[in-house]
Amino acid sequence: MTSVWKLCNKIVNKLMDRKDILYEKWSSPELCVVLGESGMCIEWLAKRGLIKNSRLCSVCGEPASLLECAQIIDGYRWECNLQECNFRKSIRSESFFDGRDLPLRTIIVVMHYWCEDLQNETVTQLGVSEEDSADICNVIREEFEKNQRRAGAIGGIDENFQPVIVEIGESYFFRGEHRQSQQPEGHWVFGGIERLENGAVGKRFLVAVPNCAADTLQDEILRHILPGSNIISDGWAAYGNIPHIANGIYTHSFMGAENNLVDPNNRELHTQNIEMMLMRAKRKMNRHVGSSRESFALHLQDYVFRSQIRPSRYLFESLLMVIVDKYTI
Numbered sequence: 080m081t082s083v084w085k086l087c088n089k090i091v092n093k094l095m096d097r098k099d100i101l102y103e104k105w106s107s108p109e110l111c112v113v114l115g116e117s118g119m120c121i122e123w124l125a126k127r128g129l130i131k132n133s134r135l136c137s138v139c140g141e142p143a144s145l146l147e148c149a150q151i152i153d154g155y156r157w158e159c160n161l162q163e164c165n166f167r168k169s170i171r172s173e174s175f176f177d178g179r180d181l182p183l184r185t186i187i188v189v190m191h192y193w194c195e196d197l198q199n200e201t202v203t204q205l206g207v208s209e210e211d212s213a214d215i216c217n218v219i220r221e222e223f224e225k226n227q228r229r230a231g232a233i234g235g236i237d238e239n240f241q242p243v244i245v246e247i248g249e250s251y252f253f254r255g256e257h258r259q260s261q262q263p264e265g266h267w268v269f270g271g272i273e274r275l276e277n278g279a280v281g282k283r284f285l286v287a288v289p290n291c292a293a294d295t296l297q298d299e300i301l302r303h304i305l306p307g308s309n310i311i312s313d314g315w316a317a318y319g320n321i322p323h324i325a326n327g328i329y330t331h332s333f334m335g336a337e338n339n340l341v342d343p344n345n346r347e348l349h350t351q352n353i354e355m356m357l358m359r360a361k362r363k364m365n366r367h368v369g370s371s372r373e374s375f376a377l378h379l380q381d382y383v384f385r386s387q388i389r390p391s392r393y394l395f396e397s398l399l400m401v402i403v404d405k406y407t408i
C-alpha cells in the first residue's frame with residue numbers, strides 16, 4: 080500500500096479496538112514485512128493509536144494535512160494548508176516515539192525483540208547500535224514501572240467482603256558466583272502476591288529495598304497492600320508488627336518455622352506462591368544483580384510485568400496497550 084495522503088487530514092479511516100490490538104499476536108517476520116515501507120509503518124501505528132491519526136493547526140485550528148517530506152526520518156509530517164500559518168509538526172510529536180532518532184520501524188521491531196527476550200539480537204540482526212537498543216529497552220522498562228504504579232496496590236477486600244490473602248516474602252538477590260565472595264554485590268527484594276481461589280494467583284509486586292528492617296518493610300506494605308488484606312508471611316521478626324500497622328488495618332498469619340514453606344498444622348498457612356515468585360525472579364534477574372540500584376529496580380518491574388501477562392505470548396501486544404494508555408492520542 081503506497082501513500083495516498085497528499086492533502087489528507089487523516090492517516091487511516093478507522094482506529095482499531097483495544098481488544099483487537101491485544102489479541103493480534105505478531106511475529107517478528109510478519110512485523111518486518113508489514114512495517115516495510117515508511118507509509119505502511121505510519122498507518123500501522125496510527126491504526127493502533129500509537130501516533131496521532133489527525134492533527135489541528137495550532138494557528139488557525141483547521142485540520143492539518145499529512146505531507147511527504149523527504150528530508151525527515153519519517154518521510155512525512157503534518158502541515159497546515161495555509162502557508163501563512165507556517166504550521167509543521169512531526170508525526171511523532173507527543174507520542175512514545177517523540178525525540179527518538181531511530182526509524183519508527185526499527186523502534187517497533189526492537190520492542191518486539193525485547194518482548195521475545197531477544198534484545199541482544201537487535202544489535203546483530205537489525206544493525207541497531209548497542210546504545211540505541213539499550214535506550215529503547217530502558218524506556219520500555221520505565222513505561223512498565225509507571226504502569227505498575229498506576230495499577231495500584233494489591234489485596235484488600237473481595238466482592239464477598241472477605242479479606243484477600245496476600246503472601247509476602249523477602250529475598251537477597253545475588254550473583255551465583257559471588258555467593259562466597261567477601262563483598263557480595265546484590266539487592267534485597269521484597270514482594271507480595273494475591274492468592275485467589277483454586278490455587279490461582281492474582282496481582283503481585285516486587286520492589287528492591289535497601290534492607291529488610293521492620294520500618295522499611297512496613298513502608299512497603301502500606302504502599303503496596305490494601306487495608307483489609309490478610310497477610311501471610313514466614314516468621315521473620317520484622318513482620319511481627321503487621322497487625323498493629325496503622326492501628327490494625329491488616330490481619331496477619333505467620334508460620335512458626337521459618338524453614339517450612341507449609342505449616343504442618345494448617346495447610347492453608349503457607350507462602351509457597353511468593354517463594355516461587357521470588358525464586359523465579361532471582362533466576363531471571365541473575366544477569367542484572369550487579370547493576371546499579373536504579374537499573375536493578377527497573378529490570379525487576381520489567382520482570383513483574385512479564386510474569387503477570389497471561390498468556391505470556393501476548394507480551395508485545397500488552398506492551399502496545401501500555402503505550403496506548405499512557406500516550407492518549
Ligand SMILES: [Zn+2]
Nearest residue numbers: 136139159164
Ligand atoms: Zn493553519
